[in-house]
Amino acid sequence: MGMLASLISGLASGETVAAVRRARTAAIVYALATIAALCGLGFLIGAGYIWVASHLGPMMAALSFGAGFLVLAGLILLIHQISAGSRARRETRRRNADMKAIGITAALAVLPALLKGKGGLGVIIGPAVALAAYAIYRENVKPGADDGDTDQS
Known part of the structure; x- marks a missing residue:
């Protein structure tokens, strides 16, 4: 019964809303960082291709x-x-x-x-x-x- 009471009090106090808001913000930040990392990886592959193409041909x-x-x-x-x-x-x-x-x-x-x-x-x-x-x-x-x-x- 105590666990149910703490859950209900957490909902009433707004802690749950704050935790959901923090989780959503963290998910957005990680998604943006992943997109930036994939773009950086793509440019590194492109740079490697250009370097190899200058030595061996396209x-x-x-x-x-x-x-x-x-x-x-x-x-x-x-x-x-x-x-x-x-x-x-x-x-x-x-x-x-x-x-x-x-x-x-x-x-x-x-x-x-x-x-x-x-x-x-x-x-x-x-x-x-x-x-x-x-x-x-x-x-x-x-x-x-x-x-x-x-x-x-």
Whole structure:
């Protein structure tokens, strides 16, 4: 209840309006700085082209810059593909940890009600033993053994 009261008092005092105004101003400033930086980068690329064109000629300069930007694009895509695999593994680990935490929380929330019921401790011990047996099985099974691929060509 205290958090709701502080939120309502913040709205009433105008702090929220001031914070939104500051965020909007910061967004505009960063957008203008980004536009200026991109213009500066464009002029630097243009200056580099002019310098290369004065040494190699306009056709070779254009070909060199085109090839350079294509190589840069290829490197960016290659790095993205390499990092996508590790990113997917990290997300899978995080998702598994979240699901385990949700399961443990749900089990702990239901535990008092199960202990008070008719079955009592037996209702809890049965599934717990089954989960422990399954965990032991998963730990000892070889990776790829449950693929169902029996073709050994």
